[in-house]
Amino acid sequence: MRIDMVSEHASPLAALGEADAGGQNVHVAALARTLGSLGHEVRVYTRRDDPDAAERVPLSPGVSVVHVPAGPARPVPKDDLLPHMDELGRWMARDWRRHGRPDVVHAHFWMSGLAALGAARGSSVPLVQTFHALGTVKRRHQGCADTSPAARVELETRIAREVDLVVATCRDEVAELAAMGLDRAGVVVVPCGVDTRRFTPAGPRAAAARPRLLLVGRMVPRKGFDDAVRALAHLPGVELVVAGGPPRERLEQDPEAERLRTLARESGVADRLLLWGQVEHDAMPAVYRSADIVLAVPWYEPFGITPLEAAASGRPVVGAAVGGLLDSVQDGVTGTLVPPRDPEAIARAVAQLLDDPDRAEAMGRAARQRAVERFDWSTVAAQTFAAYQRVVAARHKGVSAPPATAPVGCEWLDAHVREVARAMESLCAQGDVLRRWGDHLATALSAGSRVLVAGNGGSAAEAQHLTAELVGRFREDRRPFSALALTAETSSLTAILNDYGPDEVFARQVEAHGRPGDVLVLLSTSGSSSNVLHAAKRARDLGLVVWGMTGPAPNPLAALCDAVVAVDAPSTAAVQEAHLMAVHGLCAVFDQALTRPARASDETATSPALATPGAAARR
Known part of the structure; x- marks a missing residue:
C-alpha cells in the first residue's frame, strides 16, 4: 500500500526535546518505519525549515521524508504555521500529479489535516486523522496562555467531520471528540507505541549514586516539571534528573530551565536537581535504566511517549491521572496514578515505592510485559493498518459497488x-x-x-x-x-x-x-x-x-x-x-x-x- 503521512511541524528527522519536537516526531517516525518494514511505501510530508534540506530524504527502507516549501525555510513556531497550510496542501497535490496518488493519507496534528483536506479535494483518496492534541483541552488548561490560533477548535471540528476516520490515541480523546459533536462511530482508538527492542530492562545504564527520579520530555510548563521539583523537597536523599529541553550548553539561556532552577533553590533542593538538557535518542535507554522511578506528571497529556518508554525499560511510573496516562499506566499494577498538580501526592507515591523495592520491581516487570503485548510498534502498526484498510475498502465500496439489482x-x-x-x-x-x-x-x-x-x-x-x-x-x-x-x-x-x-x-x-x-x-x-x-x-x-x-x-x-x-x-x-x-x-x-x-x-x-x-x- 502507498501511504502518505502529513506532519507539518513534527519532522521524523528532527532532534528531540526542544519546544516543538517531542512525542509526535517519535510517533510519526516509528510508525512510518514499521509500516515500511512490512513492505509498504511510506512518504512523510513535512514543512521545509532549512534552506539546505533536500526535497526527499530516505528515512528507512520503503520510507522517505518529503520537505515541502511552504512558508519561510527556517524554524517557525507551530502556532504560527496556519497561514502556510494551503500552500502545503497545493504542493502535495502537485506532487501527487507527478508521482501518483497514495492509497491513503494519514494526517498528524490538526494543521496537517487542513493541508491533507486541501490536497485531496476532488479526489477519491481516503483521509485518516490523528490529532495528537486537541485545542479544546489545551484551551481548558492554559486559558489565556494558549497561543493556538483562535480558529483552532472550529477548524478541528470541521476536520473531524470531513475526514474518513479519526484515529484517537486514548479513550479520553474519544470523549473529547464526542463532546465536540463527532459521532463515535467515526473514531477508532490506536495508542502510541514504543520500540520494545530498543527500550529494555537489561543493558547499560547511566550511573546513579542515590535514588533517582527521572523526568523526560520538552521543558514546557504544562509538563508539570515544577510539581516534581516541589515534590523533591519531601523526599530527602533523592535526586531528580530532567532529560529534555535545549542542548545542555543552551540551558543557561532557557527561561523554563531558569524557572526550575530558581524553584529548586527556593525549595532547598538545588543540589538534587540535575538538568541534563537534550539527550540523544540512542542514549535514552541507558537513562531510563538508571532511574528507580519515572515521573510523568503533566497538567494534561494527549497520550505521552515517556510512560511507554519507561514501561518497556521495566521501570514503574508515577503519573498524573489525566488523558493518555489513564490508558498507558495501569494504576497499582504498572505504576501509581495521582491527581494532577499535586506535589505532595507525587511525593507520597514515590516514597511508598522507594520504601517497598519488591513492589516497585514487580510493577516494573508488569509494565514491561504490558508494553510488549499492547504497545509494541508491531501491534500499533497493525492496528493502524487495519484502520487504513477500513477507509480504503469503504471508498472502494462507495465508488464501485454494483447496484442492488x-x-x-x-x-x-x-x-x-x-x-x-x-x-x-x-x-x-x-x-x-x-x-x-x-x-x-x-x-x-x-x-x-x-x-x-x-x-x-x-x-x-x-x-x-x-x-x-x-x-x-x-x-x-x-x-x-x-x-x-x-x-x-x-x-x-x-x-x-x-x-x-x-x-x-x-x-x-x-x-x-x-x-x-x-x-x-x-x-x-x-x-x-x-x-x-x-x-x-x-x-x-x-x-x-x-x-x-x-x-x-x-x-x-x-x-x-x-x-x-x-x-x-x-x-x-x-x-x-x-x-x-x-x-x-x-x-x-x-x-x-x-x-x-x-x-x-x-x-x-x-x-x-x-x-x-x-x-x-x-x-
Whole structure:
C-alpha cells in the first residue's frame, strides 16, 4: 500500500526535546518505519525549515521524508504555521500529479489535516486523522496562555467531520471528540507505541549514586516539571534528573530551565536537581535504566511517549491521572496514578515505592510485559493498518459497488472460481514450505511436542479442522498426536475475554499450554488481527515455533512468524479456501513423513530450514 503521512511541524528527522519536537516526531517516525518494514511505501510530508534540506530524504527502507516549501525555510513556531497550510496542501497535490496518488493519507496534528483536506479535494483518496492534541483541552488548561490560533477548535471540528476516520490515541480523546459533536462511530482508538527492542530492562545504564527520579520530555510548563521539583523537597536523599529541553550548553539561556532552577533553590533542593538538557535518542535507554522511578506528571497529556518508554525499560511510573496516562499506566499494577498538580501526592507515591523495592520491581516487570503485548510498534502498526484498510475498502465500496439489482449466482461463482484459481497458484508456489512444516511436525510431535492452532471467524473453523486431522487421522490409520485448537474451549475463551480483554484470548492460552519446542499455527486472512498478533509475540517469548497462514504479504503477522504461507488472492473467501487446501496438504506431508525412518536426524527438522529471511534476527 502507498501511504502518505502529513506532519507539518513534527519532522521524523528532527532532534528531540526542544519546544516543538517531542512525542509526535517519535510517533510519526516509528510508525512510518514499521509500516515500511512490512513492505509498504511510506512518504512523510513535512514543512521545509532549512534552506539546505533536500526535497526527499530516505528515512528507512520503503520510507522517505518529503520537505515541502511552504512558508519561510527556517524554524517557525507551530502556532504560527496556519497561514502556510494551503500552500502545503497545493504542493502535495502537485506532487501527487507527478508521482501518483497514495492509497491513503494519514494526517498528524490538526494543521496537517487542513493541508491533507486541501490536497485531496476532488479526489477519491481516503483521509485518516490523528490529532495528537486537541485545542479544546489545551484551551481548558492554559486559558489565556494558549497561543493556538483562535480558529483552532472550529477548524478541528470541521476536520473531524470531513475526514474518513479519526484515529484517537486514548479513550479520553474519544470523549473529547464526542463532546465536540463527532459521532463515535467515526473514531477508532490506536495508542502510541514504543520500540520494545530498543527500550529494555537489561543493558547499560547511566550511573546513579542515590535514588533517582527521572523526568523526560520538552521543558514546557504544562509538563508539570515544577510539581516534581516541589515534590523533591519531601523526599530527602533523592535526586531528580530532567532529560529534555535545549542542548545542555543552551540551558543557561532557557527561561523554563531558569524557572526550575530558581524553584529548586527556593525549595532547598538545588543540589538534587540535575538538568541534563537534550539527550540523544540512542542514549535514552541507558537513562531510563538508571532511574528507580519515572515521573510523568503533566497538567494534561494527549497520550505521552515517556510512560511507554519507561514501561518497556521495566521501570514503574508515577503519573498524573489525566488523558493518555489513564490508558498507558495501569494504576497499582504498572505504576501509581495521582491527581494532577499535586506535589505532595507525587511525593507520597514515590516514597511508598522507594520504601517497598519488591513492589516497585514487580510493577516494573508488569509494565514491561504490558508494553510488549499492547504497545509494541508491531501491534500499533497493525492496528493502524487495519484502520487504513477500513477507509480504503469503504471508498472502494462507495465508488464501485454494483447496484442492488445486479445479478448474483452464476456470475459471482464464475468470478470466485477465477479468484480461487489465483489463490491455488499462489499456494502451489509455496509447496516447499508445507513440506518443511510437515517434516518438522512429524519429528516434533513424535518426540512429545504439541501443536496449538488459532484463528478468528472462518479461520477458527480451519484451526479446528487442522487439530481434528492430527488428533484423529487424515488418510491412513495412525496414533493420535497432541493438537489443541485455542478457539474451541469456550469456557476459557469467555473467561479470558471477560477478565483480560480480547487481545489475551489466544495469548493467555499459549502461555498456559505452550512449551519450548511446541508449534503455534496462526491463521488470519488479513494478517493483522490483534489477538493473533499478541499470541504470536507471546509464543516467541516462550520459545515456541510460530507459523502463519495469511492473505497477501507483507502483513504484520508474517513479520512475526518463523515461516509463513501467504496466499495472494483478491478476496477473503478465496484465501480461506486456499488455507483449507494448505491444511490438507500439510496433513498429507505429515502422514508421509511419519513413515520415513530416522526423522530425528532429518535436516528439515532444524529451525534454520523453517525460518523465513530475518526470522533468526527477530528472535
